[in-house]
Structure formats: structure tokens, C-alpha cells
Amino acid sequence: MAINHLHNNHEIFSSTKGRLIFTIFLNFIITLAEIIGGLISGSLSLISDALHNFSDSISIVISYIALKLKLKSNSIKHTFGLKRAEILAAVINSAVLIVICIYVFYEAILRLKNPEAINAGIMSIVASIGLLANLFAAILLKKDSEKSINIRSAYLHIVGDTVSSIAVLLGGLSIYFWKIYWIDPVLTIIIGFYIIRESYIILQEAIHILMEGAPLDISIEQIQYEVEKFSEVENIHHIHLWMVGENDVHFEAHVNVNDMKISQCDYLRKEIEQVLQTKFGIHHITLQFECNQCKTSGLIEQHP
Incomplete structure (x- = not known):
């Protein structure tokens, strides 16, 4: 039984689909932990990080579905097959992430106007858990992201949340030691701008393919x-x-x-x-x- 268990684990991590499924499961756990931690501690940046993680989970589900569709054979109805499902998934994932960031900006501005006390201890502990989990997920998808714009869009979500978790952790430590409560919404805005920039690059590339654009590297x-x-x-x-x-x-x-x-x-x-x-x-x-x-x-x- 132990040998079979190890064999099954190897199968999960040895394929793109297996790594995507594990990352989906991991992100749903992170999301739940950060929402609970954010509500208890009063940290907006932790809750915004949870929203990013939730969008990660949805984006990876979309990426997984798109990967399955891409592998379908060409048919009379779809003579090119369903290869563009991955490109469409990249558009959806990037666009959704931009919209989420805009909403989080709004919440951060409100928090800047009316700062609230935050339990920095809980905020830092939960952020540390999220950071470790996101780092592991990023390592899992790194290799696949180099081969597919679809996986790259999902990988970007994970990288964005890894950076976000680092920022939230640093913010929690700053609040704990120096009581700088305004750093929480400021970090939220900085993280949001980074994610929007990276999402826009992928969105631009994916739309170029959907519009039947010529490859940029071919003259x-x-x-x-x-x-x-x-x-x-x-x-x-x-x-x-x-x-x-x-x-x-x-x-x-x-x-x-x-x-x-x-x-x-x-x-x-x-x-x-x-x-x-x-x-x-x-x-x-x-x-x-x-x-x-x-x-x-x-x-x-x-x-x-």
C-alpha cells in the first residue's frame, strides 16, 4: 500500500494536469485560511490576498479545462481542434485578475481614509502559511509556464500571490513592531499594480493570437x-x-x-x-x- 501511495503521488506531480489539480486544492485551502485570518485580524491586505488566491483557484480550474479541450482531436465541426481554448483561458484569467485588483484598490483607498487596528500577530502567521504554500505551487508550475500561455497566466496568479504574501508578512511585522497601520492598504495597492502590469502583458499576447495576428518573432x-x-x-x-x-x-x-x-x-x-x-x-x-x-x-x- 505504501508503494502504491508513493506511485500515485509521483503520477500527480509528473504531469501538467496532476500539478494543476494539486495547485487548485492547495489554493482553496490558502483562500479559506486567509479569509478567516483576515476577518479575525482585521487585515485588508490579507483578505485581498485571499481574493487573489480564490481567483487563482478559479483560473487554474479554467486552465485545466482548457488543457483538456486542447487535447481533443480535430473534427468536422472544429477542423483546427480546440487549441484556442488555452488562449481564451489566458484572456479570461488575466481580465478577471485586473478587475479584482481594481476592486481591491477601492477597498484600500477607503481603508487609507479610515485606518483600522489590525492584529499583526495573526496577520503575520497566516501570511507565512500562504507564502510557503504559494512558493510550493509556483515551483510546481514553473516548468509548465515556459511552454504554454495558458499555464503562464495561471502561474502569474501564483507568483502574484507569492509576492503578495511576502508583502503582507512584511506589513504584519511592521504593524507588530512599529504600529504602522497605514502600510496594510499601501501594500495592497502596490501589489495590485504589479499584478495588473503582468496580467496586461499576457492579455495583450493572448488577444493578438485570438485576432489571428502574425507571430511577432517572424518577419x-x-x-x-x-x-x-x-x-x-x-x-x-x-x-x-x-x-x-x-x-x-x-x-x-x-x-x-x-x-x-x-x-x-x-x-x-x-x-x-x-x-x-x-x-x-x-x-x-x-x-x-x-x-x-x-x-x-x-x-x-x-x-x-
């Missing part, structure tokens, strides 16, 4: 240069370059070539695809070969 002009180096190619035009998912880049274009046999075109197509794959990391490629068929040959087609 269309450089693609044109590489393709037109082939002696058989007159020009490449009507290019479409977009992302279905974070690491799923698609490319289509018209290639104007010299008059040649279909077999030669097929060889040329393979050569061009090889260049696009090796030099630009594009693996979904559709090329339309033609011989002076388009009335316009602009790099980007302009629709009326």
Missing part, C-alpha cells in the same frame, strides 16, 4: 526574401501568417513561378516548405502555385 519580409531566392520563383504574394494556438503557426501564400511542369512545381514546393520549416519554425503550410494569374501581387492582399 514576413524575411520570408519573402528567402522564397524569392529560388530562381524559379518570380514573386510570393497574398501572404497569410497567423497563429491558431501559441505554438501552432500557419502560413499560406500565392507563389508566382516560371512556366514549368507540375512535377517540377511539386519539387519546388517541397524545397520552399523545407526553408519555412527550418528557418522560421512554420509547419502548417499551404502554397498556391500560379503563372501570372493574379491581377495584384502585393505581399499582403487587401480586401475591399
Whole structure:
């Protein structure tokens, strides 16, 4: 039984889904502890940290659902699959976090106008527990966050709460030793600005993908240069370059070539695809070969 128990624990921590599930459970516990501790101690920053943790739990649930949807096979109804579920999850998570921070700002300003006595001992103890739990959760998701914008948005929630817990702990110690009660709402505002900044970066990136934006690290002009180096190619035009998912880049274009046999075109197509794959990391490629068929040959087609 002990061996099976260890084996099950290993399975939980060895997969992204397992780590997400454990982090969800951990965050719900932190949230409950901080709400109780915040109400008893009277600390707004502790309660705001609890709200962040609660939003973390919801965001990680969304991330988990999105991860499951992403793994679904392509179908007649969804020919690209459901890869964008992760991107949508990143948008929801980041936007919700910004809204929560704005609400907490409002509460902090009210507290600045009317400072209240705070039980710094309870505040510091609960903040210490939250800090340790958030650090552990951040370590769990760190590796996964480097591969997925969806996990990165959830990881940002955890990092934000780790920083928040540190600030709340320092605030609790300052109140305990020096009775500086105004530091509680001030720390809340500082933490909020940090989280909003990081959330905005992810939100901007996710919306760019949803709007079928071109990858920022790929130059269309450089693609044109590489393709037109082939002696058989007159020009490449009507290019479409977009992302279905974070690491799923698609490319289509018209290639104007010299008059040649279909077999030669097929060889040329393979050569061009090889260049696009090796030099630009594009693996979904559709090329339309033609011989002076388009009335316009602009790099980007302009629709009326």
C-alpha cells in the first residue's frame, strides 16, 4: 500500500494536469485560511490576498479545462481542434485578475481614509502559511509556464500571490513592531499594480493570437526574401501568417513561378516548405502555385 501511495503521488506531480489539480486544492485551502485570518485580524491586505488566491483557484480550474479541450482531436465541426481554448483561458484569467485588483484598490483607498487596528500577530502567521504554500505551487508550475500561455497566466496568479504574501508578512511585522497601520492598504495597492502590469502583458499576447495576428518573432519580409531566392520563383504574394494556438503557426501564400511542369512545381514546393520549416519554425503550410494569374501581387492582399 505504501508503494502504491508513493506511485500515485509521483503520477500527480509528473504531469501538467496532476500539478494543476494539486495547485487548485492547495489554493482553496490558502483562500479559506486567509479569509478567516483576515476577518479575525482585521487585515485588508490579507483578505485581498485571499481574493487573489480564490481567483487563482478559479483560473487554474479554467486552465485545466482548457488543457483538456486542447487535447481533443480535430473534427468536422472544429477542423483546427480546440487549441484556442488555452488562449481564451489566458484572456479570461488575466481580465478577471485586473478587475479584482481594481476592486481591491477601492477597498484600500477607503481603508487609507479610515485606518483600522489590525492584529499583526495573526496577520503575520497566516501570511507565512500562504507564502510557503504559494512558493510550493509556483515551483510546481514553473516548468509548465515556459511552454504554454495558458499555464503562464495561471502561474502569474501564483507568483502574484507569492509576492503578495511576502508583502503582507512584511506589513504584519511592521504593524507588530512599529504600529504602522497605514502600510496594510499601501501594500495592497502596490501589489495590485504589479499584478495588473503582468496580467496586461499576457492579455495583450493572448488577444493578438485570438485576432489571428502574425507571430511577432517572424518577419514576413524575411520570408519573402528567402522564397524569392529560388530562381524559379518570380514573386510570393497574398501572404497569410497567423497563429491558431501559441505554438501552432500557419502560413499560406500565392507563389508566382516560371512556366514549368507540375512535377517540377511539386519539387519546388517541397524545397520552399523545407526553408519555412527550418528557418522560421512554420509547419502548417499551404502554397498556391500560379503563372501570372493574379491581377495584384502585393505581399499582403487587401480586401475591399
